[in-house]
Structure formats: structure tokens, C-alpha cells
Amino acid sequence: xxxxxxxxxxxxxxxxxxxxxxxxxxxxxxxxxxxxxxxxxxxxxxxxxxxxxxxxxxxxxxxxxxxxxxxxxxxxxxxxxxxxxxxxxxxxxxxxxxxxxxxxxxxxxxxxxxxxxxxxxxxxxxxxxxxxxxxxxxxxxxxxxxxxxxxxxxxxxxxxxxxxxxxxxxxxxxxxxxxxxxxxxxxxxxxxxxxxxxxxxxxxxxxxxxxxxxxxxxxxxxxxxxxxxxxxxxxxxxxxxxxxxxxxxxxxxxxxxxxxxxxxxxxxxxxxxxxxxxxxxxxxxxxxxxxxxxxxx
Amino acid sequence: xxxxxxxxxxxxxxxxxxxxxxxxxxxxxxxxxxxxxxxxxxxxxxxxxxxxxxxxxxxxxxxxxxxxxxxxxxxxxxxxxxxxxxxxxxxxxxxxxxxxxxxxxxxxxx
Numbered sequence: 001x002x003x004x005x006x007x008x009x010x011x012x013x014x015x016x017x018x019x020x021x022x023x024x025x026x027x028x029x030x031x032x033x034x035x036x037x038x039x040x041x042x043x044x045x046x047x048x049x050x051x052x053x054x055x056x057x058x059x060x061x062x063x064x065x066x067x068x069x070x071x072x073x074x075x076x077x078x079x080x081x082x083x084x085x086x087x088x089x090x091x092x093x094x095x096x097x098x099x100x101x102x103x104x105x106x107x108x109x110x111x112x113x114x115x116x117x118x119x120x121x122x123x124x125x126x127x128x129x130x131x132x133x134x135x136x137x138x139x140x141x142x143x144x145x146x147x148x149x150x151x152x153x154x155x156x157x158x159x160x161x162x163x164x165x166x167x168x169x170x171x172x173x174x175x176x177x178x179x180x181x182x183x184x185x186x187x188x189x190x191x192x193x194x195x196x197x198x199x200x201x202x203x204x205x206x207x208x209x210x211x212x213x214x215x216x217x218x219x220x221x222x223x224x225x226x227x228x229x230x231x232x233x234x235x236x237x238x239x240x241x242x243x244x245x246x247x248x249x250x251x252x253x254x255x256x257x258x259x260x261x262x263x264x265x266x267x268x269x270x271x272x273x274x275x276x277x278x279x280x281x282x283x284x285x286x287x288x289x290x291x292x293x294x295x296x297x
Numbered sequence: 298x299x300x301x302x303x304x305x306x307x308x309x310x311x312x313x314x315x316x317x318x319x320x321x322x323x324x325x326x327x328x329x330x331x332x333x334x335x336x337x338x339x340x341x342x343x344x345x346x347x348x349x350x351x352x353x354x355x356x357x358x359x360x361x362x363x364x365x366x367x368x369x370x371x372x373x374x375x376x377x378x379x380x381x382x383x384x385x386x387x388x389x390x391x392x393x394x395x396x397x398x399x400x401x402x403x404x405x406x407x
Contacts, residue, residue: 067354075309084326
């Protein structure tokens with residue numbers, strides 16, 4: 001059967017065996033690479049058909065065995081590849097959980113060291129107070145420590161609670177996926193704390209991490225670090241300040257921004273006045289290069 | 298018939314023996330699978346068109362797998378990583394689709 005007259009054969013599909021393009025509609029992918037059947041098959045068929053022109057000779061047993069062997073190999077290959085893909089998954093999660101375990105271990109160590117540092121700091125303060133005879137001086141020192149964040153402080157204030165928006169379930173993997181826009185950013189926490197300071201807060205802590213003059217709030221690949229320690233959602237920003245701290249903060253642009261984020265992305269935002277808050281001491285900043293320039297004030 | 302039985306036998310062998318390929322072979326596995334699929338689909342198409350040939354099938358299977366592995370190896374040595382593998386996958390992918398289209402035309406006349 002040949003192509004009807006007036007309908008030219010597709011130039012990109014040469015036909016080595018003289019087979020006609022029966023019902024050949026233009027197929028974008030197939031046309032890209034021409035005729036995809038190995039020409040060898042057609043040549044072999046031609047060779048077989050050439051002598052006699054009758055029935056092709058029966059297939060040889062070695063040929064059949066070769067085909068069967070090749071197909072056994074294909075089946076084997078499929079199974080091995082499948083098993084490999086399946087076997088890779090536990091290794092990956094194993095490595096992941098190992099890493100997570102190490103991180104948790106180091107975090108516990110860090111916390112233990114922090115507690116030890118706090119104890120020693122208390123001891124140092126006690127011994128120093130014993131040495132300083134002037135009670136006036138001791139009080140001044142205490143106040144300075146409280147202001148710089150080096151000692152625990154108590155007082156009334158506000159607690160701002162913010163948390164990431166709800167996670168969506170990924171339709172393919174079924175794992176919960178957080179919309180990056182519904183995530184609380186380091187910038188949001190910065191705005192919050194700046195607004196709190198501006199509203200008159202005298203001591204601020206994020207998730208029980210006291211902020212000082214040298215504190216940093218920044219992000220490192222998705223995690224928020226406060227003073228180089230990771231904090232996780234939900235974030236509790238506690239601040240001690242004047243009685244009207246809550247109202248002044250609520251009127252700030254940062255509170256407006258939070259309201260916007262609640263409406264747009266469904267983050268959690270709560271602001272409440274809290275009595276008798278206790279904020280922990282910050283870790284002591286180690287001044288390596290800056291020294292006191294004198295002055296007793 | 299024998300071909301289908303041989304394929305099933307291979308799968309059963311793989312499940313029963315649970316062979317673990319050596320680590321250096323792992324990067325070649327996915328490419329080898331794609332190359333083998335191309336050879337098998339080519340064989341099926343030839344069978345449907347009545348021009349199947351044992352020798353042609355075996356040779357195309359072995360050469361497909363070998364050439365694909367060689368290209369992956371070359372990509373590794375040249376330091377282009379998996380870029381050459383992508384080329385292999387694209388070419389074999391196009392061929393697989395083309396052969397599938399031909400088989401479909403044969404079977405359903407559509």
C-alpha cells in the first residue's frame with residue numbers, strides 16, 4: 001500500500017524497508033527522530049523474505065534462547081533498579097535522624113552549659129556583693145545589670161505570641177508543607193521587638209531568650225536565630241514595661257503588620273497584658289576588643 | 298509467549314535472589330533500565346509488524362545498555378555529572394514514546 005497521490009510522504013520519515021506510512025498522522029515526537037524502529041529489523045525481514053519468497057525459515061533455537069536470556073536480564077534489571085530506589089529511602093531518613101539526634105544532643109549540652117554559666121554568674125555576683133561594702137553601690141550595680149540584661153528581671157508587661165500559618169498537605173507526598181509566605185520571618189520578630197522597645201519596654205525576651213544591646217535576630221536557611229540560638233514557632237515575645245505598653249504597642253505599625261499577616265496568610269497573633277513576668281538573664285557578652293573608656297557613670 | 302515467560306522469570310529471579318549491585322554500578326542502573334525498555338519496546342513493535350528477529354533484538358539490547366552506560370561513564374569522567382545522562386534519557390524517552398505510538402497504532406488501529 002502506498003501513499004495516495006497528492007499527499008506527499010513526510011520527508012522526515014524515510015522508510016528503509018519500503019513499508020508505506022499507513023495512517024501516519026504527523027506526530028511531533030516521532031517526527032523529531034524519524035522512523036524509530038531499528039532498521040535492522042526491517043533488513044532482517046528483507047533478508048528472510050528474499051530467497052524463495054515463501055514462508056520465512058523457522059526461528060533457530062539459539063536465537064530464541066538469546067531472546068529469552070535478554071528478557072530475563074531485563075526483568076532482573078527492573079527488579080534490581082526498583083529495589084534500589086526503595087532501599088535508598090531508609091538510608092536517607094536514617095542519615096537525617098542521625099543528624100537530628102546529634103543536633104538535639106548538642107543543644108542539651110549547650111543548655112546545660114548555659115545553666116552552669118548562670119549558676120556561676122550568680123555566685124560571682126554574690127561574692128562581689130560581699131566584697132562591696134557600700135549598699136548604695138550594690139544597688140546601682142544591680143540596676144545597671146538589669147538594664148543591660150545581665151540579671152533576671154521581674155515586672156508587669158505584655159506577651160506577644162506569633163506563630164506560623166497553617167500547613168497545607170502536599171497532594172503528592174501527603175506531607176504537610178508550609179507556605180513560605182505564611183512563615184514568621186526574622187524581620188517580623190525584629191519589627192515586633194523594635195516596636196516593643198519603642199513603646200517603652202525595658203526588657204524583652206523571645207522564647208525565654210533575653211535580648212540585650214548586642215542581640216541579633218537573623219535567619220539561617222529557614223531557621224530563626226536569636227543570639228545564634230535557634231528558636232522555633234510559636235514565638236513568645238515577652239516584654240516588661242510601663243502600664244500602657246500594651247496600648248502603645250497595639251497602636252504601632254508592627255501590630256498593624258501582624259494584623260495584615262493574620263488576614264492574608266493566617267498566621268497566629270495574640271497580644272495580652274501579663275502581670276509579674278520574669279525574664280531570664282542574657283548570656284554575658286564577651287567583650288574581647290572593646291574596653292571600658294573610663295568614667296564612672 | 299516464551300518472551301513474556303522469560304520476562305516474568307527474570308522478575309521472579311530478582312525477587313527471590315535479591316541481588317545487591319555493587320556501589321560503582323548504581324549510577325548506571327536507571328540509564329540501563331531506560332535503555333532496556335527501549336530495546337524491549339522496539340522488539341514488541343517489530344513483533345507486531347511481523348519483522349521480529351532474535352539476533353537483532355539481542356544485539357540491540359546489549360548495545361543499548363552498553364552505549365548508555367558508556368555515555369554515563371564519559372559524563373562522569375568529563376565532570377559534567379548527570380548532564381550526559383539527561384541526554385540519554387531524553388533520546389531513549391523519545392524513542393520509547395515513538396515505539397509506543399507505533400504499537401498503539403498497530404493494536405487499536407488508532
